[in-house]
Amino acid sequence: MFVWFHKLASPPYFYRLAGRLAPWLAWASLIVILAGLYGGLWLAPPDYQQGDGFRIIYVHVPSAWMSLFIYVVMALAAAIGLIWRMKLAHAVSAAAAPLGAAFTFLALVTGSLWGKPMWGTYWVWDARLTSELVLLFLYFGYLALHRAFEDQRSGDRAGAILALVGIVNVPIIHYSVKWWNTLHQGPTVFFGARADIAPSMYIPLFIMIIGFMLYFAAFVLKRLQVEILSRERHTAWVQELAGKP
Amino acid sequence: MSSWHEFLTMGGYAAYVWPAYGVALGVMVLNAVLPSRRQRALLKELARRAPNNQELP
Numbered sequence: 531m532f533v534w535f536h537k538l539a540s541p542p543y544f545y546r547l548a549g550r551l552a553p554w555l556a557w558a559s560l561i562v563i564l565a566g567l568y569g570g571l572w573l574a575p576p577d578y579q580q581g582d583g584f585r586i587i588y589v590h591v592p593s594a595w596m597s598l599f600i601y602v603v604m605a606l607a608a609a610i611g612l613i614w615r616m617k618l619a620h621a622v623s624a625a626a627a628p629l630g631a632a633f634t635f636l637a638l639v640t641g642s643l644w645g646k647p648m649w650g651t652y653w654v655w656d657a658r659l660t661s662e663l664v665l666l667f668l669y670f671g672y673l674a675l676h677r678a679f680e681d682q683r684s685g686d687r688a689g690a691i692l693a694l695v696g697i698v699n700v701p702i703i704h705y706s707v708k709w710w711n712t713l714h715q716g717p718t719v720f721f722g723a724r725a726d727i728a729p730s731m732y733i734p735l736f737i738m739i740i741g742f743m744l745y746f747a748a749f750v751l752k753r754l755q756v757e758i759l760s761r762e763r764h765t766a767w768v769q770e771l772a773g774k775p
Numbered sequence: 776m777s778s779w780h781e782f783l784t785m786g787g788y789a790a791y792v793w794p795a796y797g798v799a800l801g802v803m804v805l806n807a808v809l810p811s812r813r814q815r816a817l818l819k820e821l822a823r824r825a826p827n828n829q830e831l832p
Contacts, residue, residue: 556807565821572776582776582786589799632802640795680798745803752810772821 542767548751548758549612555751559744569734577731580606586644588734592742593628593636597665598700600630600746603674605697608690620686621761623693624676624710625753626687629746631669638662646752649713658714663698 534553537543570588577584604626611619642652642658653659707716718727762768776782782783 572782576786581788582781583788583791585785585792586790586795589795593799631805632806636799636802639798643791643795643798647788745807749807749810752814756810756817758815759814759821763817763821768821774817 533534534754539616539760540764541618544618544756545758545771548755552755555744555748559741559748561735562744565770566734566737567739570731573677574731574734575728579594580648583644583647584731586640587731588738590644591735592738593633594662594748595739596742597630597637597662598636598703599743600633601665601668601697601700602752603691604630605693605700608693611686612694615687617761618758620690621678621754621757622750623672623689624686625750626746627669627672627689628753629675629750630734631666631673633742633746634660634662634669635667638666642738654713657710658703658712661703661706663711664699665703668692669698670770673735689727 571585574585576582604623607622607626610616611623638659641662645654646652648692672689672692675692676685679685679688689743706712707714759768759771794803
């Protein structure tokens with residue numbers, strides 16, 4: 531098992547593996563997302579209170595889920611990078627962060643577009659919304675910090691420490707709706723006490739989340755290839771790879 | 776959804792539902808295209824400076 535793990539950690543091997551996997555994952559995510567959209571936008575019945583406005587759920591909830599999931603991936607990779615000094619782990623954090631920031635931005639924008647018709651406002655300093663905004667700043671902080679140093683190693687270390695410090699925000703976001711009396715909806719689908727959402731509504735939601743996960747897998751691998759190339763630019767294998775027309 | 780019309784108007788919420796999906800589409804397409812373009816640019820840049828093809832400086 532260790533040989534496999536060691537081989538996986540070698541940049542040239544991982545670069546080629548990522549290159550082979552990414553296209554399949556990308557096409558799979560497209561198909562799954564299209565299926566989810568068909569289920570959510572066309573098949574699912576309108577909500578008895580919110581009518582067709584509730585359909586924003588099919589992009590809001592998957593984005594919000596990804597914003598938290600990616601942060602956990604980033605923090606895990608940061609911890610592995612710090613503890614075992616694996617450069618590749620830091621490259622994973624650097625590749626995941628932009629996608630995490632993108633999904634956090636999407637969660638905030640789609641959420642506020644949903645809030646306007648339902649709550650009468652695009653924004654309110656509610657515990658859930660505010661902690662998600664903090665998450666966005668954490669992502670931007672990581673992105674700025676890990677490139678702010680001359681040598682890559684200290685950039686990685688500083689970024690990793692910020693990612694680990696910021697992990698405390700993830701449970702806060704998740705439990706914010708329970709701890710504080712928030713305007714934002716409580717956990718309805720996965721952690722809700724009783725499933726008060728019809729299958730015809732939550733099945734497309736589940737499909738969309740799988741689609742977003744596949745999308746993340748595909749394009750974090752693509753970004754990882756770029757990270758590996760730029761970090762290993764002086765090595766023989768990159769020179770040879772670049773040299774070939 | 777019963778009709779194409781209801782689909783487009785989203786039962787009166789079109790002004791919120793479609794922009795939400797538009798932003799999502801934009802952000803996700805951008806994050807799908809950017810890495811490959813960056814990869815090609817980086818490979819080209821490294822190829823230009825690769826020792827084995829001796830171009831004029």
